[in-house]
Each structure stands twice: as C-alpha cells, then as structure tokens.
Amino acid sequence: MKILAVSDHIDPRIYSNLCRERFHNVSCIISCGDLPEHYLDFIVSNLNVPLFFVHGNHDPSAGKKSLAGGYNLDGKVINFQGILLAGLEGSLWYNGNIHQYTQRDMYHKYLSLLPQLYWAKMRYHHYLDILVTHSPPSGIHESDDPVHKGFKVFNHMIKKFHPRYHLHGHTHLYDRNQSYQDPLYQTIVINCYNYRIIDFGRGKDARDFSISGIESRI
Structure with missing residues (x-):
C-alpha cells in the first residue's frame, strides 16, 4: 500500500496535469495541515482515493469538510483497510487564532481520544498504526522559534501506544x-x-508493516 502524505506547501509536481500519472498507485492521501482546500480537492479529484486530514494553524475554521472523500482525523481513530489512523490537529498557542493549543489543551484532547484507542485495542488487538498531527513531537523536527515547537503529549502517545509511524x-x-x-x-x-x-x-495482519521506501520531495 502506498500513501501520499502532504503538508504545508503546494508542490508543482502534484498540482499539474501529470498528477494522475505520477501518483496513480497510491491508496490514500494524508494531509498534515496548512494546505488550501482547492489543492487537496485537486489531488482527490485526480487520484480518486480517500483523503484523511488534520488542520494546521493556518487552516480556516471550516475548511476541507466538504471535500469528496475527505475525513477529518482530529480526535478520531479510523480503520482504513486494516490500518488504524488517529489524528490531532493544530500548533502551539501563539496568538489565539483557531487550531492553536497550549500543552495542557493538547493533553486534554489526548484524554478525549483515549476511549477510541482502547476500543481499537479490544477490537483489532493493537492501538494504532499511524499517528497524524500537524505539529511534531517535543524535541523532534522542531524549529528554534516558540511557534514551531512540538507537543510533549505526542511523545507520551508514541511511547505508550507504539504507532509504527x-x-x-x-x-x-x-x-x-x-x-x-x-x-x-x-x-x-x-x-x-x-x-x-x-x-x-x-x-499477515495490520501490525506487520515494513517501510520499503520513502520518496522525499523538498
């Protein structure tokens, strides 16, 4: 299974007439936020596969809910073809706009997600395969400025629930x-x-994934 994961920047190699040819073999799209609705709509329309997304701190309040095949992962655990996806949106709070959270706020969002994670464990015998967020975990892939620091609770989730990615x-x-x-x-x-x-x-089951390749495009 191939996943096209996108975030933060419109790439001309995707936003082109060759989109379908280049990415015809992906099974789903995962957006980690801060992308305009028309761009995600373009990808979904061309590839005709499901979109799973979380909002970034620059996304509008109601964006991307009307997209064909679009599923907002924020605060949810979703089973897609045996892969368990869970999402938490947003960045650290810095000016009070939407999709911004303090460390405490994000911890409470995590607490609200817990019942679904435990239900997944009961039903599918594991908690989670892929955690999808806009911000990174604390201490990983952070920038120097306060806005682009990670959430500490993501580290806790990774340690406790062992998502593959x-x-x-x-x-x-x-x-x-x-x-x-x-x-x-x-x-x-x-x-x-x-x-x-x-x-x-x-x-043999949803836990037995190995990553055979990551194609990086910067």
Missing part, C-alpha cells in the same frame, strides 16, 4: 541536509513537508 508537518524544510525521518522509541517520525510517498509492505 508519526506523520506531521508544520516545520518547513528548506535544506536537503535537514532530517525529515527520525526514530522515537519504536516509532518512525516523518516530517511530511512538502510531500512524501510512503510505501508499506503488508504482513
């Missing part, structure tokens, strides 16, 4: 030498700015 955006990558993929406990944390193609090999 944590996909995020928010921190922009302008240098090819910047790291976009790093391990945290048993999880691979991937910065999806501008886009990544993540190729999962499938084992």
Whole structure:
C-alpha cells in the first residue's frame, strides 16, 4: 500500500496535469495541515482515493469538510483497510487564532481520544498504526522559534501506544541536509513537508508493516 502524505506547501509536481500519472498507485492521501482546500480537492479529484486530514494553524475554521472523500482525523481513530489512523490537529498557542493549543489543551484532547484507542485495542488487538498531527513531537523536527515547537503529549502517545509511524508537518524544510525521518522509541517520525510517498509492505495482519521506501520531495 502506498500513501501520499502532504503538508504545508503546494508542490508543482502534484498540482499539474501529470498528477494522475505520477501518483496513480497510491491508496490514500494524508494531509498534515496548512494546505488550501482547492489543492487537496485537486489531488482527490485526480487520484480518486480517500483523503484523511488534520488542520494546521493556518487552516480556516471550516475548511476541507466538504471535500469528496475527505475525513477529518482530529480526535478520531479510523480503520482504513486494516490500518488504524488517529489524528490531532493544530500548533502551539501563539496568538489565539483557531487550531492553536497550549500543552495542557493538547493533553486534554489526548484524554478525549483515549476511549477510541482502547476500543481499537479490544477490537483489532493493537492501538494504532499511524499517528497524524500537524505539529511534531517535543524535541523532534522542531524549529528554534516558540511557534514551531512540538507537543510533549505526542511523545507520551508514541511511547505508550507504539504507532509504527508519526506523520506531521508544520516545520518547513528548506535544506536537503535537514532530517525529515527520525526514530522515537519504536516509532518512525516523518516530517511530511512538502510531500512524501510512503510505501508499506503488508504482513499477515495490520501490525506487520515494513517501510520499503520513502520518496522525499523538498
């Protein structure tokens, strides 16, 4: 299964007449936020696969809910073809606009997600495969400014629930030498700015994934 993960920046290689040809073999799209609605609508219309998304701090209040095939992951656990996805939107609070949260606020959002995670464990025998957020975890892929710091509760979630992957955006990558993929406990944390193609090999059940390739596009 191939996933097209996008975040924060419109890429001309996606937003082109060759979109369908280049990405015809992806099974779904995951947006980590801060992308305009028309861009995501263009991708969905061309590839005709489901879109799963969380809002970034620059997204409008009601955006992307009307997209064909669009599922807002914020505060939800969704099973897609045996892969368990969970999402938490937004960035650290800095000016009071929508989709901004203090560390305490995000901890409470995590608490609200807990019943679904425990239900997933009961029903599917594991908690989570992919955690999708806009911001990174604390200490991973952060920038120097306060706005682009990560949430501490994401580190706790990764340690406790062992998702295979944590996909995020928010921190922009302008240098090819910047790291976009790093391990945290048993999880691979991937910065999806501008886009990544993540190729999962499938084992006997939803837990048995191996990553056979990440195509980086900066």
